[in-house]
Amino acid sequence: MATLPALLPHPAGGRLVPERRPHATSRAAQVSFLRMQLSGPLAMKTMEGVVTIVQEGRFQLTDDGGVSHLFLLSHDAALEPEQLPPLQHRQARVRVHYTAARNLIALVAHSLERADMPAA
Amino acid sequence: MDMHPRASEEPQSRLDKVIPNEAELTAGVRIEPGKSYGFFTDTTLCIGCKACEVACKEWNNLPADNVGITGHSYDNTGALSANSWRHVNFIEQAGACGVRENAQSPFQSGWLMMSDVCKHCHNAPCLEACPTGALFRTEFDTVVVQQDICNGCGYCVPACPFGVVDLSELDGKAHKCTLCYDRLKGGLEPACAKSCPTDSIQFGELEELQERAEKRVAQLHELGAGNAYLYGAPGSPGATGDLGHLNAFFLLTERPETYNLPTAPTRAANRVPSSLGAGLTAVAGLALAAFAIFSGRD
Amino acid sequence: MSERLATELGPQDPPAPPRSASQASAPGQSAQWDGPTYYGRPQLKAAPFNNWVVGGYIFLGGLAGAAALLGAVADRTRGPEAAPTVRRGRALSMLAPTLGAGLLIYDLHTPQRFYNMLRVAKPTSPMSIGTWILMSFSAFSMLGTAASAASRWLPRLPFLRRTARAAQIPAAVTGAGMTTYTAALLSATSTPLWAAAPQSMAVRFGSSSLAAGAAALSMGDTGRVGRALDKVALLALAADLAATCVSHNTYRKTGVAPALEGEWGKLEKLGATGLGTLLPMGLYTASLARGRSPALSTLAGLATLAGSAMLRVSIMAAGDESANRPDVSFRFTRPQNLPKRRSRWFRR
Numbered sequence: 001m002a003t004l005p006a007l008l009p010h011p012a013g014g015r016l017v018p019e020r021r022p023h024a025t026s027r028a029a030q031v032s033f034l035r036m037q038l039s040g041p042l043a044m045k046t047m048e049g050v051v052t053i054v055q056e057g058r059f060q061l062t063d064d065g066g067v068s069h070l071f072l073l074s075h076d077a078a079l080e081p082e083q084l085p086p087l088q089h090r091q092a093r094v095r096v097h098y099t100a101a102r103n104l105i106a107l108v109a110h111s112l113e114r115a116d117m118p119a120a
Numbered sequence: 121m122d123m124h125p126r127a128s129e130e131p132q133s134r135l136d137k138v139i140p141n142e143a144e145l146t147a148g149v150r151i152e153p154g155k156s157y158g159f160f161t162d163t164t165l166c167i168g169c170k171a172c173e174v175a176c177k178e179w180n181n182l183p184a185d186n187v188g189i190t191g192h193s194y195d196n197t198g199a200l201s202a203n204s205w206r207h208v209n210f211i212e213q214a215g216a217c218g219v220r221e222n223a224q225s226p227f228q229s230g231w232l233m234m235s236d237v238c239k240h241c242h243n244a245p246c247l248e249a250c251p252t253g254a255l256f257r258t259e260f261d262t263v264v265v266q267q268d269i270c271n272g273c274g275y276c277v278p279a280c281p282f283g284v285v286d287l288s289e290l291d292g293k294a295h296k297c298t299l300c301y302d303r304l305k306g307g308l309e310p311a312c313a314k315s316c317p318t319d320s321i322q323f324g325e326l327e328e329l330q331e332r333a334e335k336r337v338a339q340l341h342e343l344g345a346g347n348a349y350l351y352g353a354p355g356s357p358g359a360t361g362d363l364g365h366l367n368a369f370f371l372l373t374e375r376p377e378t379y380n381l382p383t384a385p386t387r388a389a390n391r392v393p394s395s396l397g398a399g400l401t402a403v404a405g406l407a408l409a410a411f412a413i414f415s416g417r418d
Numbered sequence: 419m420s421e422r423l424a425t426e427l428g429p430q431d432p433p434a435p436p437r438s439a440s441q442a443s444a445p446g447q448s449a450q451w452d453g454p455t456y457y458g459r460p461q462l463k464a465a466p467f468n469n470w471v472v473g474g475y476i477f478l479g480g481l482a483g484a485a486a487l488l489g490a491v492a493d494r495t496r497g498p499e500a501a502p503t504v505r506r507g508r509a510l511s512m513l514a515p516t517l518g519a520g521l522l523i524y525d526l527h528t529p530q531r532f533y534n535m536l537r538v539a540k541p542t543s544p545m546s547i548g549t550w551i552l553m554s555f556s557a558f559s560m561l562g563t564a565a566s567a568a569s570r571w572l573p574r575l576p577f578l579r580r581t582a583r584a585a586q587i588p589a590a591v592t593g594a595g596m597t598t599y600t601a602a603l604l605s606a607t608s609t610p611l612w613a614a615a616p617q618s619m620a621v622r623f624g625s626s627s628l629a630a631g632a633a634a635l636s637m638g639d640t641g642r643v644g645r646a647l648d649k650v651a652l653l654a655l656a657a658d659l660a661a662t663c664v665s666h667n668t669y670r671k672t673g674v675a676p677a678l679e680g681e682w683g684k685l686e687k688l689g690a691t692g693l694g695t696l697l698p699m700g701l702y703t704a705s706l707a708r709g710r711s712p713a714l715s716t717l718a719g720l721a722t723l724a725g726s727a728m729l730r731v732s733i734m735a736a737g738d739e740s741a742n743r744p745d746v747s748f749r750f751t752r753p754q755n756l757p758k759r760r761s762r763w764f765r766r
Contacts, residue, residue: 055180192457251546385608399621409653
């Protein structure tokens, strides 16, 4: 079986096979880079919704439109994994501050706070 | 098909009710703490559907890696990683000059498929390497990383002789297959074993699985597939170097390197005493020599 | 048609050739694995450590431990004559609890949980053993430095001087551990280059640390203690050279030598062995032959320190390469490389 030509476009731009994950130096650079981002795909955003599924340090948030999103707790998040199951048991409504992650269909949660129901 | 008598007691599935001891119905095994559980993966039955990969991601709420197309047969996952705890290997075996052979061994058409997973080794190098105690042995004889203790030192990553456990740069902790620890506690079999349509991934008590596997190898040899063997059973390739045995073991038909598995991995911790001993002896010797040099007249 | 079975031919893509032009590590031996690989993908995962940060810690930790050890030896044998050396030794030993520990915490991927390292003491994990060696070495060297500094300001309290002297011995013993446990840490993994020669790598790391410690203590020393330190450095470098030859031979025998054919392997040969061992050996010999020339000794000292740092970083980077190359890792996990004797330790 012939391998696909290297010119096949890749969604993330140019690479057929993912590279090794970046080294710690570029991770430090990545973190500071994220902090500086005020706009663009890696900027910090906010989402409100209900915590529906929790597994280890990952949780699913169902927003008001009924769309579910998968979140990972960032390594420097203000929350520990063991604080997530009580939120799921209560089906708590929260506001999450998050950034997107490259090459991953998930969002990285940096902080969480209680949110009230939207006005009817 | 005969319905298990207990299944008829559950007329409809309700989200808030779970069938108690569901693993008895689906896998024929009652899950009790204190016994050894694992996987027997019979690669001669695998059809490469990747239901195991999907079920694992669904149950464990793992994100999808946007890896694109690799061009390596149907394998677009690539390898086990922090977000992929089941990975199906595809190996298309062509003859010389790209022409397939006409005579091929029975039960394998020259296209090998194998669902790779954490081996949950008896003497797990990752567990022995972990300096925080995050990696521990559960009551079901499986190896699990506790996410609230792991501080992301990453020492388990090079310790694993199979390249399984991985560190996530995003959440800063190590991840690997948990053998669905939460499902086992609820009496359910792991998600991948439950979803496998051909029962290539068989879940059960380890001794029973090993007996079943040996019978299967004998059956395959009788049918002419002489190259079938066990990988990870006691005394087989993969269970070498004081690793003991692998709780998740395989039936393979080619040499292990074809499936990206090592033939003779070793238990890393066995190197500690000899290394420390040699180093400390050398330093002690040099210190004594220094003592002599300092004490001597110039 | 051909003699080989279809089952012996691997996937379409052969493993990537090493970056260096030389393919063979010895005449008649192919450096490449002639069995199958899985599309040339790595079979293992390389350590996620930042090689400069962790390599830097290994160098600083070894230097601090050796300085404490040699400072204790100098104090016990030469007494007041060696007072400046002992003071320098205490200052160098403070590198481990400050800069060294800082580098380690920085490299954690969840650094706010660094204290979880203190939850267990696991004899199978050199990282756990090392955590406790670092803790105890830091405690004793900080105690000794504080007591010795305090005794200079408060000379009327003799117990401070006695405490400082008493703390030297445990600091020296744990310092000896600091110089060499990191080699056991690298060996207790499945990375082929590190796992292939655990004993000779431990001797290399230990003697390189001692040479670095002696070099750092002797630089700028104009007295007779400097001569003794130079001799110690020369002896340690000779031990380092011997261990280097043994480990390279072991790498060839176990089949992991191709990992040293790339850039990092060259750096290990030129930087660690050439600049870091052979050059200072020559310079120290020349200096001692002239009755110790401070200039030559200082030059030799700088080369030793640079070489010791380069050794750690290049071994770590070359090890990562060996983990990423399936041809190397499959050659290492052949049945003939299994240990001949079953280990007596850690029986289950």
